[in-house]
Amino acid sequence: MSWSVNIGSIAGTAIRIHVTFLLLLVFFFLQGWAAAGSVSDGVNSVVFVVLVFACVLAHEFGHIFTARAFGVETPDVTLLPIGGVARLARIPEKPREEFLIAIAGPLVNVAIGIVLIAVTAAHLSVAHLAAMESPKVSMIDRLAALNLFLAAFNMIPAFPMDGGRVLRALLAIRLGHLRATEIAAAIGQWTAFGFGLIGLLSGNFILIFIAFFVYLAAASEAQMVSLRAMSRDVPVTAAMVTRFATLTGNEHIDAAVETLLQTSQTEFPVVDSSYRLIGLVGRAEIIRALRELGPSAPVSDVMVKDIPTIERSHRLEEAFRLLQEKSVPAVGVVDYAGRLIGLVTAETVGEMLMVRKALPEGARLGPWSPRAGV
Helix, strand or coil, X not given: CCCEEEEEEECCEEEEEEHHHHHHHHHHHHHHHHHHCCHHXXXXXXXXXXXXXXXXXXXXXXXXXXXHHCCCCXXXXXXXXXXXXXXXXXXXXXXXXHHHHHHHHHHHHHHHHHHHHHHHCCCCCHHHHHHCXXXXXXXXXXXXXXXXXXXXXXXXXXXXXXXXXXXXXXXXXXXXXXXXXXXXXXXXXHHHHHHHHHHHHHCCHHHHHHHHHHHHHHHHHHHHHHHHHHHCCCEHHHCCECCCCCEECCCEHHHHHHHHHHCCCCEEEEECCCCCEEEXXXXXHHHHHHHHCCCCCEHHHCCECCCCEEECCCEHHHHHXXXXXXXXXXXXXXXXXXXXXXXXXXXXXXHHHHHHHHCCCCCCCHHHCCCCCC
């Protein structure tokens, strides 16, 4: 995620903090200082926020460790001012697996709350939720109440929150993954409207921001699942770009700049003498290399290596999965000799989805014709 920094890793999963989270710490320090007039109160406010986000991190690792049990890779988790986001390489389509992964996070918060109450004799009260910023309430009491609140809030059946994923898993048992996603995403978007309305009426800008995030995330997930469902019936050769300029690793950046100016491409495959894909270089990398390394630097020094490839006989679903899991700008399509014959990018897949949606009912256009029920 852009605008985030890596602060370490736990069990192979990178932990990243968004820069806005640091601004949040500064805000709470100043707020605590101003409210009580002492630096120590400002420090206590920061300590409380750090403890809260430690609980949020534990919540995300509940998802992560459960996902790993089902063979799902978990590259990183990012802490944002509104919570945490664990990035999973894929979302399991088996309802049981998604249900367990989704429920694991809130259960961690429930467990933390119960432990705090049992071990530290924390006093639980609804009033503590309204006094989260008050140093007059014990930090342990506030932390116990907040963990139980986080568990309850995350279980609101509004996609993409955990409750929405639990809802999708339950609906998918009878309706299938695609239809269940459409319903859960629609509920998520209507819930976002509700959050936004309440935020506007109460002047709560944080709730408005959460509403905006929930709405966009629900729409994005619905589109992604629709793309995945569509790609199962389409050969990868029907979605790949076949007219593109290539570069070689020993060409200089000045040659790459000329090619960039002569085409409308933003990503350029780098091939060897046998036309096998060895990397990819984008417009941003070319301009940065021109500025920092000069026009005589070889393309091989700035290209992105380890670009995945698939054979032309595969389905588009495989290319789409690689785009998601590897977080790469493109997937190469090769012939049986390993020579590059096409590229699949997120943009080309999106264009094909627009074509499919634009088709009038009953019309057919090659592999993009809608199937019944999809």
